[in-house]
Amino acid sequence: MSYIDRNLLTNEQILHRGYLSRIVFVSPSLLLLLGLAVLALDGDVAVIGVILLLAGVAGLLGAFIRYKTSEFAVTNKRVIMKVGLIRRTSVEIVLSKIESITVDQGIAGRIFNFGSIAVVGTGGTHDPFHRIAAPLQFRRAVQEQLAG
Structure with missing residues (x-):
């Protein structure tokens, strides 16, 4: 069972899963x-x-x-991102506390569809995660939850 699946809240559902790019x-x-x-x-x-x-x-x-231990998800309540096996870095931000989500893609990232995602929360938290596959789809999933 994955980190995200083990840490879901009551009535929380995963709406989108992101993955580390094979790059x-x-x-x-x-x-x-x-x-x-x-x-x-x-x-x-x-x-x-x-x-x-x-x-x-x-x-x-x-x-x-690194590929197998990186998990990214958008749920109906929050955004969850976790990387690492021994040294774990995780960010879990409730949707109502998200100010913006940014995507940074270079030329190679645009060609091979990977990039960095940074979730900006209230209070100035800015946590970037690099080499995420299909970062624009991940951002869209977050924005759809924020709009809904």
């Missing part, structure tokens, strides 16, 4: 491929290839854990 796998995958390419070369650079390969594997493992 988190790109950098470690490139590092892994670079390590394999360097290993394919003959000579004294094999040690560098092994180091790059191990760094790529470690990066992929970290990205996988």
